Amino acid sequence: MWKSVGNGVLEGASKVGDIDPSKLTITTSETLKPIPPPETLTFGATKTDHMLVIAFDPENGWNAPEIKPYGPFSLDPCSSVFHYATSMFEGMKAYLGPDGEPLLFRPEMNMSRMEKSAERVALPPFNSQALLTLIKKLVVLEKRWIPTEPGYSLYLRPTMIGTRPSLGVTASDHALLYVICTPAGPFFKGPSTDLSLSAVNEHVRAWPGGHGGHKLAVNYGPGFGPLREANSQGYNQVLWLLGDKITEAGAMNFFAVVKRDDGDLDLITPPLDGTILPGVTRQSILDLANAHTEGKSHLPDVPSTQKLYTHEQDLTMTYLRLWHDEGKLLETFCVGTAVIVGSVTRIGQDGKDLIIGSSQAGCPWTDAFRKRLTDIQLGKFKHEGWAVPCAEA
Numbered sequence: 531m532w533k534s535v536g537n538g539v540l541e542g543a544s545k546v547g548d549i550d551p552s553k554l555t556i557t558t559s560e561t562l563k564p565i566p567p568p569e570t571l572t573f574g575a576t577k578t579d580h581m582l583v584i585a586f587d588p589e590n591g592w593n594a595p596e597i598k599p600y601g602p603f604s605l606d607p608c609s610s611v612f613h614y615a616t617s618m619f620e621g622m623k624a625y626l627g628p629d630g631e632p633l634l635f636r637p638e639m640n641m642s643r644m645e646k647s648a649e650r651v652a653l654p655p656f657n658s659q660a661l662l663t664l665i666k667k668l669v670v671l672e673k674r675w676i677p678t679e680p681g682y683s684l685y686l687r688p689t690m691i692g693t694r695p696s697l698g699v700t701a702s703d704h705a706l707l708y709v710i711c712t713p714a715g716p717f718f719k720g721p722s723t724d725l726s727l728s729a730v731n732e733h734v735r736a737w738p739g740g741h742g743g744h745k746l747a748v749n750y751g752p753g754f755g756p757l758r759e760a761n762s763q764g765y766n767q768v769l770w771l772l773g774d775k776i777t778e779a780g781a782m783n784f785f786a787v788v789k790r791d792d793g794d795l796d797l798i799t800p801p802l803d804g805t806i807l808p809g810v811t812r813q814s815i816l817d818l819a820n821a822h823t824e825g826k827s828h829l830p831d832v833p834s835t836q837k838l839y840t841h842e843q844d845l846t847m848t849y850l851r852l853w854h855d856e857g858k859l860l861e862t863f864c865v866g867t868a869v870i871v872g873s874v875t876r877i878g879q880d881g882k883d884l885i886i887g888s889s890q891a892g893c894p895w896t897d898a899f900r901k902r903l904t905d906i907q908l909g910k911f912k913h914e915g916w917a918v919p920c921a922e923a
């Protein structure tokens with residue numbers, strides 16, 4: 531039996547194979563799909579022509595990777611994923627750089643998170659560098675699908691499911707790793723990008739010692755009931771609380787900009803205590819804020835002398851309300867690969883709404899982070915190692 535020895539390495543790799551990009555076979559689609567006009571795209575609905583598929587079985591380990599026409603799988607009804615939710619995923623985006631070549635944003639962070647998710651549900655370990663090489667090849671093949679309009683990109687969904695064809699309540703020793711691509715526009719459609727959140731603590735998304743810090747499928751389905759309720763009350767998303775403590779909003783990390791008594795600002799987001807998904811965007815926002823405050827790289831259209839001190843610390847509704855009433859709560863926003871940076875202007879709890887930000891002041895920090903991040907993603911603003919070209923793969 532294969533066994534992980536960490537870092538995606540399989541013990542006894544001579545017996546079972548790891549992912550080997552040199553064994554890739556590519557079968558291209560005979561008829562390519564027409565590309566729909568970008569304004570008609572809804573998130574995740576349009577699929578590109580091809581997908582990457584790699585199967586794992588206990589005898590051979592990882593089989594030869596295949597890029598082939600997008601299409602359905604045939605799976606045994608007993609498959610582990612259908613009964614025990616052995617399923618995990620990633621979300622990444624590809625953009626076209628100024629030279630017309632595809633770029634990925636900090637993809638190694640998605641790869642290492644994916645390895646950890648696999649480990650949490652005992653799905654087989656894999657060489658994530660090899661997977662990244664294959665993802666780049668897929669993106670290069672699907673390049674014509676990458677939209678160039680501002681706010682648009684090609685969303686990638688690496689996924690792994692347990693396919694052990696037996697009802698035994700145990701780890702899946704068969705798996706399917708696949709990557710699909712879907713062209714995507716701005717995540718929240720409508721006249722405004724402002725988000726409203728309904729703060730909820732009668733249902734919890736994640737708890738201490740739980741698995742909310744991993745991108746496991748099982749973390750999302752149970753959120754859809756509360757989301758539907760929040761939508762019916764006129765809110766875009768759920769703000770997940772643990773008691774009074776703010777954790778995340780929907781599947782996005784949450785930030786607050788708070789004015790200090792000395793005139794500088796605090797940027798606060800909950801710490802990675804196991805209840806928070808370690809977002810690539812979250813880390814990037816912290817990095818950009820630190821670079822600004824240390825004078826290394828100033829954010830656009832905000833005072834270069836104003837310092838924004840980052841804190842990964844507990845954030846409660848009680849404090850949010852207090853800061854709001856004292857006029858210190860300047861901005862709140864949510865971040866994630868899909869939304870990038872979404873401004874939060876209304877948070878409801880127990881029938882009362884907290885209105886954040888003023889229409890005159892706008893939300894300069896939220897806007898600055900969104901602009902800088904998208905410029906880096908599009909290769910317009912150079913940031914060492916963050917926009918990774920696919921072409922040489």
Ligand SMILES: *Cc1c(COP(=O)(O)O)cnc(C)c1O
Binds near residue numbers: 621782783866867868
């Ligand atoms: C994916 C996700 C995020 C955002 O992570 P990114 O790496 O920035 O896309 C935040 N919270 C949850 C619960 C998520 O699933």
